[in-house]
Amino acid sequence: MTVSVVIVDDHDVIRVGVRESLDDDIEVIGEARDVESAVAEIVAKAPQVVILDVHLPGGTGGGALDVLAEVLHRPGAPRVLALSVSDAAEDVVATVRAGARGYVTKSISGPDLSDAVRRVAGGDAVFSPRLAGFVLDAFGAAGGEVAAVDxxxxxxxxxxxxxxxxxxxxxxxxxxxxxxxxxxxxxxxxxxxxxxxxxxxxxxxxxxxxxxxxxx
The missing domain is CATH 1.10.10.10 (Winged helix-like DNA-binding domain superfamily/Winged helix DNA-binding domain)
Incomplete structure (x- = not known):
């Protein structure tokens, strides 16, 4: 089954690299480089997954968070996979709190990125291994319950x-x-x-x- 994707990143070379690294079963149906064009492209193309640069310029100062706020409340909203050079806890937690389904760093390999896209499209939460602890710590502190030992x-x-x-x-x-x-x-x-x-x-x-x- 093909997964439709919109890539949002302000660097042309990154968008090209991401597009070329994705597997054949992932179809890039649109691209954008700032908040305004990202929202327009996502609304017009209705992708299953948005690969979103966390430090996107534009908007009201939130960048990628502005995109999330604009599109995730709409009917049939896509799932969002954040892609970033940053592995800082504050970036990871803020992006996930805003509604991203996953967060991976730009050091990820093409096959792993393709796998992350497929998993996010299927409803999984996906994080680069070193980042998972940030999310668990943050949401555990917010009152999440730890699962019983199984x-x-x-x-x-x-x-x-x-x-x-x-x-x-x-x-x-x-x-x-x-x-x-x-x-x-x-x-x-x-x-x-x-x-x-x-x-x-x-x-x-x-x-x-x-x-x-x-x-x-």
Missing amino acids: EDLDKLTEREQEVMRLIARGYTYREVGEKLFISIKTVETHVGKVLHKLQLSNRHELAHWAAQRRIV
């Missing part, structure tokens, strides 16, 4: 849970090893067991699994 989590040993949480937060295998005083090979072994027990394919699915349960 049967899947009980399948993991205490050490596997430690490794899982660090990997889900975006730490590399080397960083996990240094924090837990174990070898990279041992980290790889634990991650393999975690993915097998939880029936997941990769660390991005693991980050999403942990974020859904608010256990990162």
Whole structure:
């Protein structure tokens, strides 16, 4: 199934790069470079997903937040995937609070960006692994309830849970090893067991699994 997308970024080279990096099943039906043209393009084209630069110029000073305020209250509003060079907690939290369904950084690979677009179109919340903790911390502080420990989590040993949480937060295998005083090979072994027990394919699915349960 094809996913229709509008790309909103004030840099021409970024829009071209994003468009060319997306998989064939993602159709770019429009582009915009500022708030006014973004709102007009989104309303006219009605995409399923908007890939939105967080630091978009224009509007009343909110930039991307102005776009979100304009389009998300409309019937049939698209889902928004924020794309940014910033991994600052305040940018992530503000954008999610404004209604974005996901937030990834511009260092993301083409295949991962395509996967994020598909997942957002399907209703998932998607974040670069290192950013998920910001969202969990912010919304937990706002009164969100932490999910009860489930049967899947009980399948993991205490050490596997430690490794899982660090990997889900975006730490590399080397960083996990240094924090837990174990070898990279041992980290790889634990991650393999975690993915097998939880029936997941990769660390991005693991980050999403942990974020859904608010256990990162």
